[in-house]
Amino acid sequence: MASLVSRSQNGLPFSIKCDKIDIVHLSIIMSTHKTLFLLCALGLAGTPFLSLKASENRWPAFRGPDRQGHSLATNVPIEWETKGKIGWKVPLSLSGWASPVVDQGHVIVSGSREEAGSITLHVASYRLADGTLEWETKVFEPDPQAIKARHSKNSHSSCTPILANEKIYAHFGHFGTCALDLNNGKVLWSRVVAYQPVHGNGGSPALVDDRLIFSADGASGPAIYALNAGNGEILWKTDRQTDAKKTFSFSTPLSVQVKDQTQVISPGSGMVGAYDPSDGSLLWRVDYGEGYSVIPRPILHENHVFIGTGYDRPKVMAIRLDGATGNLTQSHVAWETSRSAPNTPSLIVAENVLFYLSDGGILTCADPISGKVHWSERLGGNYSASPVSVGSSVYFISEEGKVSVVHANPEKLEILAQSELGERTLASPAMLDGTLLIRSADHLWKMIQP
Known part of the structure; x- marks a missing residue:
């Protein structure tokens, strides 16, 4: 029987760091009105209005x-x-x-090409207006010995790039990381952090100020790395402190601000840790046993961070953030449940309700603070892509290529629309004004309003 454990709740205001913007109570504000969000962010963060407005036509990283x-x-x-x-x-x-x-009218995708038994890794730019290929750059040609067997669902290029300051930061796990010029694809620097992968690569990096931070959770010696975003030099490496027997995982870090302190939250096998981006020191941890192959990116709502704990028995876990340090396993887990928890898709909060979708297509709507389940229904299909939302509409894309748009209604499952791509996809979509971008197995799509 799935467990739901409720514990004490309290905490302090905090913010999430994205594109060097501190947005206070982001999830609450975004779930009300866009104007209120912009005004609050403008007044509280002191961020220029135009830089916030520009986010409507930018999708600069994994999950926007x-x-x-x-x-x-x-x-x-x-x-x-x-x-x-x-x-x-x-x-x-x-x-x-x-x-x-x-960003700036350029759609960036990374990928691999296999010819005569060798694999090359590339970054390409397409014009947003009409889909024209603008340029393509080969960035890595891995040694054949470095190409290990990967999971049948995985690819050699499953890590999503980051766009910032007219640069592209492309990550290919143990194959390498590089920076390119957004406008012409010129390689600015490259760096290979070697480790032994299991099932290939997956987790994307996080850009925190001038640091590119990513996990290197392989078959042994799992670790977190920070590279200098300006030149690719390794700034620090922090070894994971885990007792999990299987140490490989694929999660993407999330940078948040807690009581004026930047924390990089990074789930791995057996534990989730919050790290100081300046030096990689561990600030706090929560343990979850033998969970491994952790994939979902953490999300933040009010003063809680929500994570998935990986295979073989995934759980959804809510952890209170209040500035405490050390091992918080017994004191700060607000609730957890194993009922229809995802192995792969990340979670999302829309209209103050939490959605999580199992890989097998069971969609659950819950109260994010208490964990109380409002409803749990079969959406159908199999899922790897992470959901996205605009207002009260939440988008889920199945591996079979069905796009379901669900209204964030705590009373019942309310499907607003469904469409078929007719192609397999595991990639998460991007949203812009009047536009939905989707990558499928063979095509890049731009859906628009008529």
């Missing part, structure tokens, strides 16, 4: 501007078979499940 799947865009199509329209659909010559990212 806030790294949690939320969009401020308007007129995003919810379906295209009857009311929407396919703006363009272009074939992809690169294989991979890295999600598309967008």
Whole structure:
């Protein structure tokens, strides 16, 4: 029987760091009104209005501007078979499940190409307006000995790039990490952090000020690394402190601000840790036993961070953030449940309700603070992509290519629309004003409002 453990709740205001913007109570504000969000962010963070407004036409990283799947865009199509329209659909010559990212009218994808037994890794730019290929750059050609067997669902390019300051930061796990010029694809620097992967690569990096932070959780010696975003030099490495027997995982870190302290929250096998980005020191940890192959990216709501704990028996766990340090396993886990918990898709909060979707298609709607389940229904299909939302509409894309848009209704499962791609996909979509971008196995799609 699945467990739901409720514990004490209290905490202090905090913010999430994204694109060097501190947005106070992000999840609450974004779930009300866009104008209120912009005004609060402008007044509380002192951030120029135009930089916030620009986020509606940027999708700069895995899970978007806030790294949690939320969009401020308007007129995003919810379906295209009857009311929407396919703006363009272009074939992809690169294989991979890295999600598309967008800035300044450029759609960036990374991928691999296999020829005569060798594999090369590439980054490509497509024009947002019409899908024209602008440039493609080969960035790595791994030694054949470095190409290990990967999971049948995985690819050689499953890590999503980051766009910032007219640069592309592309990560390919143990194959290497590099920076390119957004406008012409010129390689600015490259770095290989070697470790022994299991099932291939997966986790994307996080850009925290001038540091590119990522996990290197392989078959042994799991660790967190920080690279200098300016030149690729290794700034620090912190070994994971875990007793898990299987040490490989694939999660993407999330940077948050807690009581004026930046924390990089990074789940791994057997534990989730919060790290100081300046030196990699461990600030706090929560243990969860033998959980491994952890994939979901953490999300933040009010003063709680929500994580998935990986195989073989995944749990959803809510952890209170109040500035405490040390081992918080017994004191700060607000609730946890193993009922229909995901192995792969990340979680999302929309309209103050929490959604999590099992890999097998069971969608659960719950109260994020107490963990109380409002409803749990079968959405159908199999899922790896992480959901995204705009307003009260939450988008889920199945591996079979079905796009379901669900209203964030705590009373019942309310499907607003469903559309079929007709192609397999494991990548997460991107949202812009009037636009939904999707990467499938063979194509890059731009859906628009008619």
